[in-house]
Amino acid sequence: MKLVGKYIDKRNGSGHVTLRPEDDEDIWHLYNLIQQDDLVKAPAVRRVQNVSATGSTESHRVKLNLKIQVSKVEYSSSGGAQSSSSDQANQGSSSTPSMQSTAVLHISGKVVSENQYVRLGAFHTLDIEVNRDIRVEKSEGWDSIALARVEESCIPGRGAEVGAVVCGEGSAAFCLLSQHLTLVTHRISTSIPRKASAPGSSQYEKAMTKFYSMVYDAFVRHIPFGNPSLRAIVFASPGWVRESVYTWMTNEASRRGDKLLARSLREKTVKVHVSSPHVHSLIEVLKSPEIVAQLKETKFAREGIVLDKFFKMLASDEMRAWYGPDHVCLAADRGAIGTLLISDELFRCDVASILANDRY
Amino acid sequence: MSPITSPVKSVRRPGGVVQTPRRTGEGTPSRRSSGGADQKIFDIAALNLTSKEDIVRIEEPPPKVALERGKLLEEAKRVLEGAGKDGKKSVSLVVIGHVDAGKSTLMGRLLYELGHVDEKTRVLNERGSSKVGKSSFSWAWGLDETTEERERGITMDIALQSLTTSNRQITILDAPGHKDFIPNMISGASQADCALLVVDAATGEFEAGFDRGGQTREHILLVRSLGVSQVIVAVNKLDQVNWAESRYKEICRLLKAFLSQSGFQSPKIGFVPVAAMLGVNLVDRSSIEGSALTKWYKGPTLVDLLDKLEPPVRDIESPLRIPISNVFKAQGSGTGVSGRVCGGVVQVGERVRVLPGDETAVVRSIEVDENNVPWAAAGSNATLYLVAIDPIYLAVGSILCPPGNLVPLATAFSARIIVFDIQVPITVGTSIELFHHSRDVPATLSKLVATIDRASGSVVKKNPRVLSRGTSAEVEITLRGGTLSTPSVTGRPIPLEPFSVNKDMGRILVRRGGETIAAGIVLNVIV
Numbered sequence: 001m002k003l004v005g006k007y008i009d010k011r012n013g014s015g016h017v018t019l020r021p022e023d024d025e026d027i028w029h030l031y032n033l034i035q036q037d038d039l040v041k042a043p044a045v046r047r048v049q050n051v052s053a054t055g056s057t058e059s060h061r062v063k064l065n066l067k068i069q070v071s072k073v074e075y076s077s078s079g080g081a082q083s084s085s086s087d088q089a090n091q092g093s094s095s096t097p098s099m100q101s102t103a104v105l106h107i108s109g110k111v112v113s114e115n116q117y118v119r120l121g122a123f124h125t126l127d128i129e130v131n132r133d134i135r136v137e138k139s140e141g142w143d144s145i146a147l148a149r150v151e152e153s154c155i156p157g158r159g160a161e162v163g164a165v166v167c168g169e170g171s172a173a174f175c176l177l178s179q180h181l182t183l184v185t186h187r188i189s190t191s192i193p194r195k196a197s198a199p200g201s202s203q204y205e206k207a208m209t210k211f212y213s214m215v216y217d218a219f220v221r222h223i224p225f226g227n228p229s230l231r232a233i234v235f236a237s238p239g240w241v242r243e244s245v246y247t248w249m250t251n252e253a254s255r256r257g258d259k260l261l262a263r264s265l266r267e268k269t270v271k272v273h274v275s276s277p278h279v280h281s282l283i284e285v286l287k288s289p290e291i292v293a294q295l296k297e298t299k300f301a302r303e304g305i306v307l308d309k310f311f312k313m314l315a316s317d318e319m320r321a322w323y324g325p326d327h328v329c330l331a332a333d334r335g336a337i338g339t340l341l342i343s344d345e346l347f348r349c350d351v352a353s354i355l356a357n358d359r360y
Numbered sequence: 361m362s363p364i365t366s367p368v369k370s371v372r373r374p375g376g377v378v379q380t381p382r383r384t385g386e387g388t389p390s391r392r393s394s395g396g397a398d399q400k401i402f403d404i405a406a407l408n409l410t411s412k413e414d415i416v417r418i419e420e421p422p423p424k425v426a427l428e429r430g431k432l433l434e435e436a437k438r439v440l441e442g443a444g445k446d447g448k449k450s451v452s453l454v455v456i457g458h459v460d461a462g463k464s465t466l467m468g469r470l471l472y473e474l475g476h477v478d479e480k481t482r483v484l485n486e487r488g489s490s491k492v493g494k495s496s497f498s499w500a501w502g503l504d505e506t507t508e509e510r511e512r513g514i515t516m517d518i519a520l521q522s523l524t525t526s527n528r529q530i531t532i533l534d535a536p537g538h539k540d541f542i543p544n545m546i547s548g549a550s551q552a553d554c555a556l557l558v559v560d561a562a563t564g565e566f567e568a569g570f571d572r573g574g575q576t577r578e579h580i581l582l583v584r585s586l587g588v589s590q591v592i593v594a595v596n597k598l599d600q601v602n603w604a605e606s607r608y609k610e611i612c613r614l615l616k617a618f619l620s621q622s623g624f625q626s627p628k629i630g631f632v633p634v635a636a637m638l639g640v641n642l643v644d645r646s647s648i649e650g651s652a653l654t655k656w657y658k659g660p661t662l663v664d665l666l667d668k669l670e671p672p673v674r675d676i677e678s679p680l681r682i683p684i685s686n687v688f689k690a691q692g693s694g695t696g697v698s699g700r701v702c703g704g705v706v707q708v709g710e711r712v713r714v715l716p717g718d719e720t721a722v723v724r725s726i727e728v729d730e731n732n733v734p735w736a737a738a739g740s741n742a743t744l745y746l747v748a749i750d751p752i753y754l755a756v757g758s759i760l761c762p763p764g765n766l767v768p769l770a771t772a773f774s775a776r777i778i779v780f781d782i783q784v785p786i787t788v789g790t791s792i793e794l795f796h797h798s799r800d801v802p803a804t805l806s807k808l809v810a811t812i813d814r815a816s817g818s819v820v821k822k823n824p825r826v827l828s829r830g831t832s833a834e835v836e837i838t839l840r841g842g843t844l845s846t847p848s849v850t851g852r853p854i855p856l857e858p859f860s861v862n863k864d865m866g867r868i869l870v871r872r873g874g875e876t877i878a879a880g881i882v883l884n885v886i887v
Contacts, residue, residue: 195518275875283791
C-alpha cells in the first residue's frame, strides 16, 4: 500500500488518509480499516439516467469521485479484476507467474457530497480494486489502532510470503500466505479409485499419476516460486502424499528442464505433516516448528500463541474466561482482565469499537 | 436403444421401482429413430465427448427389473432369516487396532488357512517380500496390494475380502492402523456390523496402542460410535512373550474394562489368543508351535468366534440408501461403485438417483462377496455397476437412493454429541472435520445448544460456553466453504438423514487436528 496523503488533527484525531492499495493484502487491510459511518471517497462508475423533455430516457455511465458514508463493507477474495494484474505481470521473468490480484472490496453507503449526477443521500456501492486511490475519513477520529494499521500496511517489502500446497489423495489446495492474509489460489479435487477396486490396484496408481501431473501444472501456474520474496514453499499432507508430490515435482522439473523450478524446490521446500487435507490444516502448518522459525515475527504467529495460551487456560480453569460485552465491561471495572481478545468480526462492528477504543 | 439407458430427461421413468414384466425384447418400444435419439446426438456434441462409450452401451441390452418390490422384499427377508441357498448368515467385519498390531498379517493368514488364498499367490508373496527384505510382511501382502503399501509395509486403505466359515459368510474390511489414515478406517468401519480388534501382546507394544493417543483406544471408540456392537479381541503375537498366560489375562482385564466403559455389553465381547505369523489358534492349535498355548487355553479359536457372530437386524423395508465408498472404472462400459447398503433393497435394472447432484443411473449388475447377484439388501457390502451416467457425477461420499425418495441435503444441522477425552475444550466456532460415512468435510460448530445429562437425557445447562471432556451435548454444526479468507461462506450441502429415520445414515464423527473429539447422531436438518 502506498500512503498518498495524510492529514490528521493532533488534538481530536479527525482527518483523512489517502491510500493506494497495491495487492490483495492491501485490500484486506482496507477491509479491516474501514468501519461503519466512516467517510470514504473513491473513484466510481455510475449509471446515470436522463429523462428528456419528450419522455424518452437515455442512460450512460459516468466516471465520478464519490464520497459516501459507509453502511456496509464486504470483502470478496475472488472478484473479477483481471485488468489490475497487468502492471505486476512485468515484474517477474517470463517463467515466473505473477501473483494475480483478485480481491475486491465492496463499500456501500449514502452519498454525502453532492455533485452533478448524483443526489445527496443516494446509495452507492464503491468497488475498491488495487491501484485505485481511496480517501478514508474516520467518523470518530483516528485512533491508535487504525493508525497503526495504516502504518503497518504501508511498510514496503513486508510480509513473509509462503506458498503452500495442502494435499491429500486426490485433493490439493494451493495457498499463498502473507503476513495478514491467506489466499487460496487454486484447488484440485479428483476422484481416486480406492484400492478395493475390483480389477486390482492399477487404476489407483494411474489416477495418482494423473493427479500428480495436475498438481505440477497448477503449481507452476499459481505459486510464484521464482519470486525472491517467496521465502518458503510448503508441502503439507497427511500420510506420505507430500513426499510423493515433491518427488514427482522435482523429477518433472528436471525432465522438463525447468531449472528455476528445480532450484526453488530444492532451496525453499519445507515438508510438513498435517492431520487432514483440508485448507484449515494450514493452521497446523503455521504451528509446526519448521515454519515457526521462518515466520516468527508475523502477526499470525503472535496471535496463534495468544490463542493457544487461551485454550490451555480454558482447559484448566473454565471460570477464568468471560465472553460478551456485558461481562467484559464488568470484569474491566473490577480490573480483572489480563488479556482481551476481540475477534475481527466483532472489531469491525461499531459496538466493539466503542467498547474497545473508548474504554481501553 | 431403450428408454432406460437414454440420458434424455423426458423419457426418465417415474417412481422408484419399475415394474416391467419379465418378458423382454419385443415389448420394449424402439426409439432409435425417434426424437430421443437425435436429441442425444446433440447432447453428446455439445459436451464434446467421444461417442465411444455410447456405442458400447447400445450393444448391451438394458437390464430388466426382475421382481416386483413386494416379492423382492419377501425373498430378501427369507434369505436374511437364514433360509438362503446355503443357509449362511452374512456379516461384515472390520479389522481394527493400533499400527503394526498385525491386522493385515492376521487376515492374510486367516484367508490362507480357510483356503481363500491359493498356494501360488502365497509363494509369490513370500518370495516378493523376502526379495525386498521384508519377509515378515509376506502374509500382509495378500491384502496390501499397492506398491506404496508394500514399500512402506503399512496398510493405507481399506482392503475388502470375503471368507466363509461353516455358518457365516463374512465380509472383511481390513482397516489401516496408522493415525494418518483414520479417515479411511472410518470409511471402512461405517460399513461393518462387527469388529475384530487386534492387539499386540509384545511388551510395550500393547501399552503404546492402549495409552492416550494410541489407536487401539481411538478405534474402539470410533467403531462403537458408528454402531458396531459386537467385538472380538484377538490378542496377537503371544509367541513373542512365550505364551505367558499372565500377559494374556492382564490384557484381557484392561481391555474388558475399557470396552464396557465404551458401551460394549460384556456378552458381546470375545477374547482369543493368537499368533498370526505362526498361524496358531486361527483355525486350530494342533501344530507344534501351539503346544505352549494348549497347556492353559481351552477356549474357542478365532474361527469359532467368527462363526458365532450375530448379524444385527436389517432395515430392508426402508427406502434404499447406499453411501458410496469407492468409484472405479468397470471393465467394459459403465462405472463401478461400492458401498454398504444402509437401508432397503436394490436390484438389477433399477434406476437410482445420485445425491448430491441431479443425475440418475441404472444398475447393470450387482456383486456381493465376488458373486453376481440379482439383488442386494440392507447390510450387504455390494459393488454396483452403473450405466447411463457419466462417472464425473459419482464421487466417494455420494449417496444412491431411489428417485422417488431422496435423502435430504444439509449445510447445517443439529446433532447430539458425546465429547471424548480431549485436552482442549470445544468452544463455539471450533473448526472441525465432519465425518459421515466415506465423506469428510470441513465444518464449524456454530452453536452449543445445551449440555445434556447422559443417563436421563434432560438438559443440564442451556447455551454452555464450552464443552469439556466427557460431556454430552446438543450442538449445531454448519458446513464450511473451503476458503479461509471468507469464513462466512457455507459449504456445499451433503446428504444426511436424522438418526430417527435411518440409523446408519444419521451417525457422524467429529475430528479436530487429527484427533477424534466427539461422536454423535443427527437430530434434524436445519438448512
